[in-house]
Amino acid sequence: MKAFLILEDGTVFTGTSIGSTREIISEIVFNTSMTGYLEVLTDPSYAGQAVVMTYPLIGNYGITPDMESARPWPDGYIVRELSRMPSNFRCQGSIQDFLTKHDIPGIAGIDTRALTKILREKGTMNGMITTNENYNLDEILPKLKEYTTGNVVDKVTCSEKNVLKGSGKKVALMDFGAKNNIAKSLNARGCEVTIYPAHTSAEEILGANPDGIMLSNGPGDPKECTAIIEELKKLYASDVPIFAICLGHQLMALANGADTHKMKYGHRGGNHPVKDLSTGRVYISSQNHGYVVDTDTLDPKVAKPAFVNVNDGTNEGLEYVGKNIFTVQFHPEACPGPQDSSYLFDRFIQMMGGNQ
Numbered sequence: 001m002k003a004f005l006i007l008e009d010g011t012v013f014t015g016t017s018i019g020s021t022r023e024i025i026s027e028i029v030f031n032t033s034m035t036g037y038l039e040v041l042t043d044p045s046y047a048g049q050a051v052v053m054t055y056p057l058i059g060n061y062g063i064t065p066d067m068e069s070a071r072p073w074p075d076g077y078i079v080r081e082l083s084r085m086p087s088n089f090r091c092q093g094s095i096q097d098f099l100t101k102h103d104i105p106g107i108a109g110i111d112t113r114a115l116t117k118i119l120r121e122k123g124t125m126n127g128m129i130t131t132n133e134n135y136n137l138d139e140i141l142p143k144l145k146e147y148t149t150g151n152v153v154d155k156v157t158c159s160e161k162n163v164l165k166g167s168g169k170k171v172a173l174m175d176f177g178a179k180n181n182i183a184k185s186l187n188a189r190g191c192e193v194t195i196y197p198a199h200t201s202a203e204e205i206l207g208a209n210p211d212g213i214m215l216s217n218g219p220g221d222p223k224e225c226t227a228i229i230e231e232l233k234k235l236y237a238s239d240v241p242i243f244a245i246c247l248g249h250q251l252m253a254l255a256n257g258a259d260t261h262k263m264k265y266g267h268r269g270g271n272h273p274v275k276d277l278s279t280g281r282v283y284i285s286s287q288n289h290g291y292v293v294d295t296d297t298l299d300p301k302v303a304k305p306a307f308v309n310v311n312d313g314t315n316e317g318l319e320y321v322g323k324n325i326f327t328v329q330f331h332p333e334a335c336p337g338p339q340d341s342s343y344l345f346d347r348f349i350q351m352m353g354g355n356q
């Protein structure tokens, strides 16, 4: 069946429908990872977005246990070519069936390079995926222009707390849409990880006496998370060590009076160079974000930039002054992508006093 991707600027791509045939409107973003399509598909930070994979062949090893959450999260999935014959000794099914099962529409067979060039030049925009051949641009384009994603953290966070047993430091992980490998990376280092729903109060977290608090990644505009930001102010005021990734990093900055803004087309991929400003050393990082902290709005008495993106100079991490708190915009948990910065989990454990 034919499917159409209609962009807010009026461009229409015609391809083949994959997964659900439902019509959706979403923010269209691109990911340049050359491996790890399944980790991208199951990263909860893509909730509220339709993702374009720039790597041209997707799905060749099908669905395997390499999932970052229990289900795929994007509103839509856009690929050049979808493998018709997934093959791997761990393969449990095809992307097609996975998308259909979760009622997620997609489109294959379009020129994803041309599409990505448009998104790079004009910036991220909204789009529609539809199988309706009689679509009417005059009706659709105004709808695309006014569409907004809203609060998506509530959709992806866990509904109740969950514990991963360990004999080392006790970490409270706030789940704003956490990728599995954050808890796994801590647990593999001996930590006992308690995963809390996003709206857990600071009092409840601090009442459990954790050795450290981990703030996770998550979807949407950080400024939508007003209630969570209020709780983070209380966590900041405690003396408990805090490490935060991506959305968690943005929320901690907002809780401390800094501002965030939406980037033209964001950073999503597995090859983003970030520089540690204290050593000058560059790490290649996995990334997935559309918003960024404005360092100009940061009070230097509260936090200082610790990492910067080598490509565009945007902020990639903060060190809080006089506090055991550091936060990063990139993904030390990788999945997919390079593991260069996984040492940051060890640094967090050191900050908590180390595992005896």
Ligand SMILES: NC(=O)CC[C@H](N)C(=O)O
Residues within 6 Å of the ligand: 045, 216, 217, 218, 219, 220, 221, 222, 245, 246, 247, 248, 288, 289, 290, 291, 292
């Ligand atoms: N991966 C994330 O945590 C993304 C954070 C936020 N939703 C952004 O797009 O910037």
